[in-house]
Amino acid sequence: AQSVTQLDSQVPVFEEAPVELRCNYSSSVSVYLFWYVQYPNQGLQLLLKYLSGSTLVKGINGFEAEFNKSQTSFHLRKPSVHISDTAEYFCAVSRYGGSQGNLIFGKGTKLSVKP
Amino acid sequence: ETGVTQTPRHLVMGMTNKKSLKCEQHLGHNAMYWYKQSAKKPLELMFVYNFKEQTENNSVPSRFSPECPNSSHLFLHLHTLQPEDSALYLCASSFGTASSGANVLTFGAGSRLTVL
Numbered sequence: 001a002q003s004v005t006q007l008d009s010q011v012p013v014f015e016e017a018p019v020e021l022r023c024n025y026s027s028s029v030s031v032y033l034f035w036y037v038q039y040p041n042q043g044l045q046l047l048l049k050y051l052s053g054s055t056l057v058k059g060i061n062g063f064e065a066e067f068n069k070s071q072t073s074f075h076l077r078k079p080s081v082h083i084s085d086t087a088e089y090f091c092a093v094s095r096y097g098g099s100q101g102n103l104i105f106g107k108g109t110k111l112s113v114k115p
Numbered sequence: 116e117t118g119v120t121q122t123p124r125h126l127v128m129g130m131t132n133k134k135s136l137k138c139e140q141h142l143g144h145n146a147m148y149w150y151k152q153s154a155k156k157p158l159e160l161m162f163v164y165n166f167k168e169q170t171e172n173n174s175v176p177s178r179f180s181p182e183c184p185n186s187s188h189l190f191l192h193l194h195t196l197q198p199e200d201s202a203l204y205l206c207a208s209s210f211g212t213a214s215s216g217a218n219v220l221t222f223g224a225g226s227r228l229t230v231l
Contacts (some may be wrong), residue, residue, distance in 0.1 A: 004127035032216055033216050036220075041224065042224050043117065043119070043207075044158075044220070044222045045117065045222065046221075049217075051217050078215075090158070095216055097217060098216045099171075099213055100146065100160075100162060100163060100171075100214070100215065100216055100218055101163060101173070103160070103220075105157045106157060107155065
């Protein structure tokens with residue numbers, strides 16, 4: 001079975017600073033990787049996904065993530081954050097060839113952007 | 116507005132009540148899901164439906180009873196709940212069936228349930 005670890009439960013940053021939200025996974029087989037964002041009082045929405053191909057994935061709102069197979073990581077980055085990026089971010093992993101029931105979410109990282 | 120609508124947004128119920136959560140998707144998706152989101156815990160998949168047929172039940176207690184009358188509607192019937200069942204219940208849908216883990220999920224805003 002696969003697992004996912006988000007190393008930081010909370011990340012405070014100032015507006016216009018860069019940010020990296022860390023995600024590590026473990027799996028004995030190839031995986032699909034996702035980042036979802038949850039704004040206050042809303043459900044989750046997809047930021048970006050890695051299924052195959054280029055290891056650098058660009059998503060919405062200026063976010064990007066890099067799949068690093070050797071380090072089993074899929075860290076999320078943004079070069080300059082805005083107040084509106086304040087939200088909780090979830091990394092998720094599913095097993096290649098597995099069903100949707102294999103999708104495992106991390107516990108989330110709360111990003112707090114301060115003026 | 117994501118195209119997945121959940122009602123009610125907030126629900127308070129006693130342990131002996133019976134209530135239902137409703138989810139409706141307007142996206143033409145083929146699979147629907149119920150997730151439970153509790154504080155400081157990862158999202159937990161509860162039930163999965165493909166084309167209105169249940170394909171997964173992740174060892175959910177029988178006090179939670181799902182119903183999927185068609186591909187666009189999903190209900191979660193609640194009865195004799197416990198205080199530890201208080202959580203945010205999220206409905207999601209995907210165009211691809213749940214046989215693939217590569218699906219992108221579209222979530223509703225959730226129903227915040229408080230059990231007294």
